[in-house]
Amino acid sequence: MAEARSAVATPRVQKKDLGTTDSFDDLVKSYRQMIIRNYFRFRNSIRNGVWPTSTNNLGVACGFSLYLLEYEPASAHALTAHLKQAVAALPLPSKTPKWLANLVGSVGLSFVFFMILMKVRQYLLRILLAYRGWMYENVREVSWKNKLWGLTVKFVSGYQPSLYSCQRSLPRMPVPAIDETLSKLLDSLKPLCSEEEFKDYSKQAQDFECSIGPRLQRLLYLKSWWAPNYVSDWWEKYVYLMSRCPLVINSNYYALDHYIWTPTSRQVSRAANVVHSILSIKRQIDREELQPLLLRNTIPICMAQYERLFSTVRVPGEEIDELLHFDSQESRHIVVWRQGLFYQLGIYDDKNQLLSVTVLEKLFQDIIDDADKHKESVSESERSVAALTGLPRTEWARILRENFKSGINKDNMDLINKAVCMVVLSDKVPENLSEKGKMLLHSDGRTLWCDKSVNVFFFPDGQCGLNVEHSMADAPVMGHVWEYAMTMEVIERRYLDSGQVMPPPKSFKPGNVTHPRRIIWDITDSLEKQINKAYAFNQKNNDDLDLVIREHTKFGKGVIKKAKISPDAFIQISLQLAYYRHTGRFCQTYEASATRLYQNGRTETVRSCTEESSAFVRAMVSSKMSKEELLQLLRVAGIRHQKLYRDAMNGLGIDRHLFALFVVSKGLGYESQFLESVMRRPWTLSTSQQPQQQIQANTPDINLEPFRKMCSPGGGFGPVSDEGYGVSYMLPTEYNIFFHVSSKRSCPTTDSSKFADLIFKSMNDIRLLFDS
Incomplete structure (x- = not known):
C-alpha cells in the first residue's frame, strides 16, 4: 500500500536546504520576482485605467504647456495668456521662481486636461460600441454611415491596447423587453407544438406578462445598472457549478490538433513544443501582453474569460462546486500523468525563465522512463485515482472531504489544484479520428483529471489534443490559445529532421532545473473500494457514448457562399432536414452564439428550428415544388437564421433573458408554471459552430493545397439530452467541413453514424438546388 511505502520513505532533503546562504539567495530571488510581478500589475492597472x-x-x-509658458511664442499668444492666468491662480508662495511655477502649473493643468480627455474618450467609445447597425449589413456592402462610424471608433480608440484595456469601454448587455422575448419565444414554439399546445403556451405567456413578469423584469433592470452583466454570473453558478452531473461527457469538451499532418512522430518532442507554446501564451495572459481580439479589425470583444484559462480547478462541493484560480506566484508547475502515476514538474528554472523546449523534452522522457519502470510496483487503485473526478459531483465531494483533507493526500491535491495544467503522456494510439475524439473526451475512465481547467493529451505517435473544463470559459477562448499553439508549428520551424525539438538560440542561457517529483498517494482500503467503483462507473458511462467524427469533402463553405447563403444557416437548415428525415418531426434546437461584444458576455442561444426552416424542410420532403420555389424558401430560411444569430450576439436572444427571469422568480419564492414549463423543454439537438482563424498573425492561406491537411477538425462534446444529439462542426477551409456527432447508445432512437449520414445526404440534396 502507498501508506506503508510513504511512511518509511526517507525525506528528500538536499544539502543546500540545511544551509543559510542559499536560503538567503532564494529569499532575494523571491523578492525580485515579487517586485517584477508587482511592476507588471501596477503598469497594467495604469494602462487599463487610462485607456484609450x-x-x-x-x-x-506637460512638455507643450511648459514650452508655451517658458518661451511664449507669438503664434500661440492667446493660449499662452490663458495658461499664465491659470498658473497665477495657483496657491503658490510669492517667492516661487518663475520656472518652478511654470513647471508646477504645466503639470497640474496637463493632468486636468488628461483626465477630462480620458473620461470623454472612454464614454464616447462606450456610446460608439453600443451601436449595432453595422452587424446587420453585408460586410461587402458597407454603407457610408457605418464606414464613418468605424473610422470614428478607430480614431477614438487607443493604440496597442493590453489584454484587458478595452473592458471599461465595452457596453453592458441590455435587458430585452419582456414582450419582445415572449413574442420571439412563441414564434420558436410554433413548429414544435400542436395547435392546442401552442394555445396553452400563448395563454401562459399572456398571464405571465400581466402578472409577475413586470416585477421580475424591474429587478433585472436594477441588476443591469450595477452589475457588469445581468446574467453571466448566474449562468456560471446555476448552469455549471450547481450541476450535479459528472463532468465527463456532460460538461467537458475536447479539441483535436492537425487533421492528417503531424509535425513529429516523437511524443516527448511534440509535448515539449506544444506545452512550451501554451506556457508562453499563459505568461502573455499573466502580463496582459496578449492583444485583445477585434471584430472586423475595429470592434473589441470581452477578454475577461482569459484570466482563468490556466491555473484553475473546479473543486467539487456537495451542493455547489467552487472555481479556484491561482496566480503565477503559486502556480509554477504542471502535473504530468503517465501510466497512472503523477509527477510534479516545475516550469521555471532558478533564473525565473520558462524551461526551454529541449529541457522539457528531456524531462518528459525522464518521466516516461520512470513511470514505465515503476508502474508494476504501484497498486491498480493508486494508478486509478483520477477516476474519482468522473463521478457525480456530490459523490466526489463527499469522497474528497473524507479522504483528501489531511496528510499527504491533501498536499497532493493542492499540487494538482495549483498546477498550470495537466499533461497526459498516453501509451495508447487511437485507431481513427472518432476513437481519438473519444479518448480526448473521456479516455479510459481513469486518466483525465476532469476538474482541471485544461488537460493536454499526447499520444505515442505525436498526435495531441485537449480536454477542457467548461465552467471557467467558453470554447472560443481556449480555441484561440490552441490555434496559436497549432499555427506556430506550421509557420515556424519547431522540429529537426530527426523529429526532435529545435534547440533554443545560443543567446538563451538556461538556469538550474528542478527534476520532476513523483506524487505518492495514501490509499486506504475504503478509498480503494471507492476508486474501483468510480472506475467501473466511468467505464459504463463512457461505453454509452456514441461519437462519430466525419469529414464532408464534396464541398465546403466556398460553394455555399457563392449561392448567397450563410454557411452557418445552410448547415443548421441541413440539420433540420436530417432530423426530420430521421424522426418525422421537428425538435427544439440549441445553437451557441457569443455575446462577448458586452462586458463579461458569454453565450446566448439561437433557436434554429424556425417556421421558415420547417417550411423549407416540409417542402423538400414532399418533393412537390420546383427547384426555384425550394431555393426561394431556403434563402428566406437562411435570412431568418442570420437575423436570429445577430440578435443573439447583440443580447437580444430569448433564453438568457428567460433564464434570468426564472432565477429571480425562484429567489423571490414565486411559482411560475409558464417559466417552469419553458425551462423543462429538452434541447434534443444541441449544436455549435467552432471558431477558427482567431489569431492575428501573418498566417498562410489555409485553402492552399499544402496547408489543407494542416487544418484542425475542431472539437466536440456529448449530447445535452439523453434522447438527442450533440453536433459540432468546423468549416476550416473553402473545400471541407468536419462534423462531430454524439449520442447515447442506451437510447433506442439515436444512432450517430446514421444521423451523420443523413446530415451529409441533406447537405448534398440542398446543394443540388443551386448546383447550376
Missing part, C-alpha cells in the same frame, strides 16, 4: 488615452498624452501635454 495613454500616459504618453500626459507627457506631451
Whole structure:
C-alpha cells in the first residue's frame, strides 16, 4: 500500500536546504520576482485605467504647456495668456521662481486636461460600441454611415491596447423587453407544438406578462445598472457549478490538433513544443501582453474569460462546486500523468525563465522512463485515482472531504489544484479520428483529471489534443490559445529532421532545473473500494457514448457562399432536414452564439428550428415544388437564421433573458408554471459552430493545397439530452467541413453514424438546388 511505502520513505532533503546562504539567495530571488510581478500589475492597472488615452498624452501635454509658458511664442499668444492666468491662480508662495511655477502649473493643468480627455474618450467609445447597425449589413456592402462610424471608433480608440484595456469601454448587455422575448419565444414554439399546445403556451405567456413578469423584469433592470452583466454570473453558478452531473461527457469538451499532418512522430518532442507554446501564451495572459481580439479589425470583444484559462480547478462541493484560480506566484508547475502515476514538474528554472523546449523534452522522457519502470510496483487503485473526478459531483465531494483533507493526500491535491495544467503522456494510439475524439473526451475512465481547467493529451505517435473544463470559459477562448499553439508549428520551424525539438538560440542561457517529483498517494482500503467503483462507473458511462467524427469533402463553405447563403444557416437548415428525415418531426434546437461584444458576455442561444426552416424542410420532403420555389424558401430560411444569430450576439436572444427571469422568480419564492414549463423543454439537438482563424498573425492561406491537411477538425462534446444529439462542426477551409456527432447508445432512437449520414445526404440534396 502507498501508506506503508510513504511512511518509511526517507525525506528528500538536499544539502543546500540545511544551509543559510542559499536560503538567503532564494529569499532575494523571491523578492525580485515579487517586485517584477508587482511592476507588471501596477503598469497594467495604469494602462487599463487610462485607456484609450495613454500616459504618453500626459507627457506631451506637460512638455507643450511648459514650452508655451517658458518661451511664449507669438503664434500661440492667446493660449499662452490663458495658461499664465491659470498658473497665477495657483496657491503658490510669492517667492516661487518663475520656472518652478511654470513647471508646477504645466503639470497640474496637463493632468486636468488628461483626465477630462480620458473620461470623454472612454464614454464616447462606450456610446460608439453600443451601436449595432453595422452587424446587420453585408460586410461587402458597407454603407457610408457605418464606414464613418468605424473610422470614428478607430480614431477614438487607443493604440496597442493590453489584454484587458478595452473592458471599461465595452457596453453592458441590455435587458430585452419582456414582450419582445415572449413574442420571439412563441414564434420558436410554433413548429414544435400542436395547435392546442401552442394555445396553452400563448395563454401562459399572456398571464405571465400581466402578472409577475413586470416585477421580475424591474429587478433585472436594477441588476443591469450595477452589475457588469445581468446574467453571466448566474449562468456560471446555476448552469455549471450547481450541476450535479459528472463532468465527463456532460460538461467537458475536447479539441483535436492537425487533421492528417503531424509535425513529429516523437511524443516527448511534440509535448515539449506544444506545452512550451501554451506556457508562453499563459505568461502573455499573466502580463496582459496578449492583444485583445477585434471584430472586423475595429470592434473589441470581452477578454475577461482569459484570466482563468490556466491555473484553475473546479473543486467539487456537495451542493455547489467552487472555481479556484491561482496566480503565477503559486502556480509554477504542471502535473504530468503517465501510466497512472503523477509527477510534479516545475516550469521555471532558478533564473525565473520558462524551461526551454529541449529541457522539457528531456524531462518528459525522464518521466516516461520512470513511470514505465515503476508502474508494476504501484497498486491498480493508486494508478486509478483520477477516476474519482468522473463521478457525480456530490459523490466526489463527499469522497474528497473524507479522504483528501489531511496528510499527504491533501498536499497532493493542492499540487494538482495549483498546477498550470495537466499533461497526459498516453501509451495508447487511437485507431481513427472518432476513437481519438473519444479518448480526448473521456479516455479510459481513469486518466483525465476532469476538474482541471485544461488537460493536454499526447499520444505515442505525436498526435495531441485537449480536454477542457467548461465552467471557467467558453470554447472560443481556449480555441484561440490552441490555434496559436497549432499555427506556430506550421509557420515556424519547431522540429529537426530527426523529429526532435529545435534547440533554443545560443543567446538563451538556461538556469538550474528542478527534476520532476513523483506524487505518492495514501490509499486506504475504503478509498480503494471507492476508486474501483468510480472506475467501473466511468467505464459504463463512457461505453454509452456514441461519437462519430466525419469529414464532408464534396464541398465546403466556398460553394455555399457563392449561392448567397450563410454557411452557418445552410448547415443548421441541413440539420433540420436530417432530423426530420430521421424522426418525422421537428425538435427544439440549441445553437451557441457569443455575446462577448458586452462586458463579461458569454453565450446566448439561437433557436434554429424556425417556421421558415420547417417550411423549407416540409417542402423538400414532399418533393412537390420546383427547384426555384425550394431555393426561394431556403434563402428566406437562411435570412431568418442570420437575423436570429445577430440578435443573439447583440443580447437580444430569448433564453438568457428567460433564464434570468426564472432565477429571480425562484429567489423571490414565486411559482411560475409558464417559466417552469419553458425551462423543462429538452434541447434534443444541441449544436455549435467552432471558431477558427482567431489569431492575428501573418498566417498562410489555409485553402492552399499544402496547408489543407494542416487544418484542425475542431472539437466536440456529448449530447445535452439523453434522447438527442450533440453536433459540432468546423468549416476550416473553402473545400471541407468536419462534423462531430454524439449520442447515447442506451437510447433506442439515436444512432450517430446514421444521423451523420443523413446530415451529409441533406447537405448534398440542398446543394443540388443551386448546383447550376
